[in-house]
Amino acid sequence: MLMLPARAQDKQFFDVPFVPTPYVVIEEMLRLAGVTAKDTVMDLGSGDGRVPVTAALLHGARGLGVELDPELVAQSTAYAAAAGVADRVRILQQDLFKADLSEATVITLYLLPGIMGRLQQTLYNLKPGTRLVSHDFRLGDWQPDAVTQIRKNTFLWVVPAKVAGQWRFETTLPGKPELELELRQKFQEVDGYGRFSGRHAQMWEAKLRGDRITFAMVDDRDRENEAAMYFEGRINGDVIEGQVRRGTGRQQTVHNWRAQRVAAVKP
Secondary structure, three states, rough: OOOOOOOOOEEEOOEEEEOOOOOHHHHHHHOOOOOOOOOOOEEEOOOOOHHHHHHHHHHHOOOEEEEHHHHHHHHHHHHHOOOOOOOOOOEEOOOOOOOOOOOEEEEEEEEHHHHHHHHHHHHHOOOOOOOEEEEEEEEEOOOEEEEEEEEEEEEEOOOOOOOOOEEEEEOOOOOOOOOOEEEEEEEOEEEEEEEEEEEEEEEEEEEEEOOOEEEEEEEEEOOHHOOOEEEEEEEEEOOEEEEEEOOOHHHEEEEEEEEEEEEEEOO
């Protein structure tokens, strides 16, 4: 790994102290986020540029750094050139609160808790599926999707689609039963309840990751022959489409389903 020249680590610039992330932690952050050559990795408060440069060197990803200190921007740009990845790494001299984050598929963070809290809502509103990975500090009360410890704590969040509200389903299940659900959401945590063929319906084992949702329900129209229904779908705004597996083993059948949001989130 190409190493940077030494620099005082306790010098403060603006509101954020520059404390470089160890390379072993950077590599774990990128591994946990599943970075590939298809990704654009943006480091907020990129310091000396080691995160975007490492993403380009190890994974062939595009790297973006956002850094307010012009001295560090110059150092980062020189580092990318020396590492031979200047064609895949850009360092932007910007305030991280004003930066356009929409280009990123992965955002890396090593920021103090107060700044993480201020960024929480902005990051939550990014495109579903965007991966956020932080060294040491959490995003307020947003629980991580995964946590690892390789020298330091590393946290991963996958930005979830917004699914709260009332949904009306169409399915190709036998008898085409009527199904309506009200989904409740706190970040990626989701649950719901509704009606299935005129009776109360409970939602089980709901999981939301990016724009994908899975959950189970019970088809109890025939109480002597109840069957589990395993739904999986992809969310696109106010529409979810996917497949539902009914039953298990040789008795399992697969059907299509589509849901439309018919009422917005309750205040």
